[in-house]
Amino acid sequence: MKKKTRFTDHIWVVLLSILAVAYLYPIFMILINSLKKERAIGTSNIFSLPTSETFAGFTNYINALGAQGFAKSLGYSVLITITAVAAILVCCSMCAWYITRVRNKFTSALYYLFVFSMVVPFQMVMFTLSQTADSLDLNKPWNIWVIYLGFGAGLAVFMFAGFMKSIPLEIEEASMIDGCNPIQTFFLVVFPILKPTLVSVGILEAMWVWNDYLLPVLVLDIKKYKTIPMLIQYFRGSYGKVEMGPMMASIMMTIIPIIIVYLLGQKQIIKGVAAGAVKG
Amino acid sequence: MDKALKKYAPIFVIPTTAAFIIGFVIPFIEGLYLSFCRFTTVSNAKWVGFDNFKYALTDADFRQSFVFTVSFAVVSIILINVGGLGLALLLTRKLRGTNIFRTIFFMPNLIGGIVLGYIWQILINCILSNAGKPLLALNSTAGYWGLIILMCWQQIGYMMIIYIAGLQNVPDDILEAAAIDGASPVKTFFRVKLPMIMPSITICVFLTLTNSFKLFDQNLALTAGAPKHSTEMLALNIYNTFYARAGMQWKGYGQSKAVIFCILVIVISMIQLRATRSREVQA
Structure with a gap:
């Protein structure tokens, strides 16, 4: 055969x-x-x-780095992605643990709200969200993670809760009997078991935040702060002739870090994506 | 354990819930309310009843964008899923270089929609100009197919990964039993593999469906709706209604379109989940 x-x-x-x-x-x-x-x-x-x-x-690369504020944008993008993903991983896994372990009307209502928020298109909330962010002063690169935490919570809580159902209760009960309080139990016992799910949620959320365009455009002040997708769209839309060389160099500098991260961690990334989808 | 944990509820639940209320619940409720209002900011809203919805439902551009979105969604869902499943079948045959192919086909997924759209705009415009055809800004047929090619390029790899995971879960003994019974490869695929990977199909169709309905970045970067709104999808139409024009009425119109869009996405994804879930079988 x-x-x-x-x-x-x-x-x-x-x-x-x-x-x-x-x-x-x-x-x-x-x-x-x-x-x-x-x-x-x-x-x-x-x-x-x-x-x-x-x-x-490499003259195009040097021009792009110097003239177009590329380095600054790269910094903002890195800062926003790291803070947002860290906040999502820690806060949402804690929240998901509480929701799966304490079952009452409040937690199940909260769970269904999180699931609902995954389906709602961003256009539904984009205007009111940007106004809310402005009025609470959450429109800076260093605190926009609060908005990402709120908007990314749906997917993260859903995936964590799906995995936590399969963790045997006995392990947690044993640690409680040994004298750990819930916080110690969570961080010393549950969090390490969660590692594979943390990796896949982290990857999915990082891909989203890093490439996100519309949310930062509406929330951040575009004159002061531009993330990389904002910068690229902004330079295309600006008046006069766009210089193609530096533009292409900027695109390459946006793609290259992603490709390097991907080649280094591709097994984890592909596994994470597959696991995330199966849970969905 | 419940009791001990309940005392710590504020620490575990409040950070996420507070951010969720700020980032989703409040904007969502305000958005619903504002769809019945005339406003330029949240604070100067005036109740106007169903006027916004009447405008939205009679707006020719909005209807045109609906038709465009649906025709884009149908073609891209079929192409992406057939392509993804086809590649998954080939890459589970233990061919040479399977890992390299998998790595390459998945890669476009990691690049953001704005950058992708721009790359393809450059490429397609060059091909069009060398062929002596009108560029994307004046050519809605090229815009339509350009979007479809772009989305296939980006999403086939992602769906392929999900289908590979599904195919690897098909138990070997079932495939052996089919082979012993004399089933041809084609028959094995349609009678054994396909029913067994129904959960993967549910997920992939769901993802491609919601992705194509919600598509925004790629649409903005590739064609921006040109020429004359003919390649404008629903999300971009709503965005333009909100931000491209000045005047008291536009934000209310935009918000009511957004509510209609939201209901549409929810209803379609519910129907789709019901339809494919009912075809899933247990091994």
Whole structure:
């Protein structure tokens, strides 16, 4: 039976390789153009490789880093992603534990509200949310995590609660009998068991916060603070001719950190995504 | 244990709940209320009854964006799920380089919608201009297919991962039994594998459905609705109603559109979950 499939398997590998090259091509195209001189980036020669005449080295990257406030935006994006994801992981796992262990009308109502919030489209709340954030002064890169905690709670609580149902109660009861209070029990016993779920929730929420565009645009003051997606959209929309070289370099600098993180942790990321979906 | 834990309720529940109330509950209730009002900020709202809804339901652009969203959703859901399942089947056959292929096909998922939209805008515009056709800003057919290609590029890898997980959970003894009974590969797929991975199909169709209805970033970055709102999807139409025009009436119109949109998304996802859940089987 095995011998029969061999030949078709070779054909499949060839076809998949062609598809893989096509998949990578758009990113490759941005990469080669980010290394060209400005006048060599046009609609007719966008597909050609840089030659010795048109090769610009890293000047586009240096220009992008300097002139467009890219470094600042990168800093804001990193700050927002780290604070938001940390807050979501700690607060939502605690909340989910309480909801699964203390069963009453209040906790089940809260649980269904969290689930409901996952389906509601952002446009439903975007205007009122930005007004609420303004009035509570939660519109700075260092405290916008509160909004992300509230808006990301649905998915996180749902996934944590799904996993916690499978943790045997006896472990927690044993630690309580040994004299731990609930806080110690949670952080010393439950939290370590949660590790795989923490990783998958962390990955899903980080992907969301890092790439999010509309929420920070509406909540942050765009003149003062721009995250990376905001910066890219802003420069495209600004008046006058957009310089393509630095633009392509900015796109590459946005993608490269993601690809590095992905290649380093791809097993965890792929597992996390699959686990997250099965829970859903 | 309940009792001991209850004393600590404030520490465990309040941080998340407070943020949830600020970030979701209050905006949601205010949003519902404001859909019946004329306003420019939350504090100057004036009750106008169903006027906003009347406008929203008769707005030609809104209806056009509904049609566009539905036709986009139908085609992209089919293509993404067939593509994702097809790749998953190939990548569970122990072919050479399976891991590399999986890594590559999943990668576009990690790139944000704004950046993706921009990359594809550059690429598609160059192809169009070399072919002597009108660019995206004037070409709604290219805008439609561009969005579909972009979404396939981004989402097939994600669905593929979920389908791979589903296929790996199909027990070997069932597949062996099918082989001994003389079932052809095609028959094994439709009669054994497909019913067994129904839970994965439920999830993937649900995700692609809600993603395509809620799509915003990619739409804004690729076409921004051009030409003349013809490639504008529901979310972008609502955004433009809110922020692209000045005048007392627009925010109320936008909010009532958002309420209609919200109800639509909830109803569609409920129907879909019911429909595919009922086809799930137990091993």
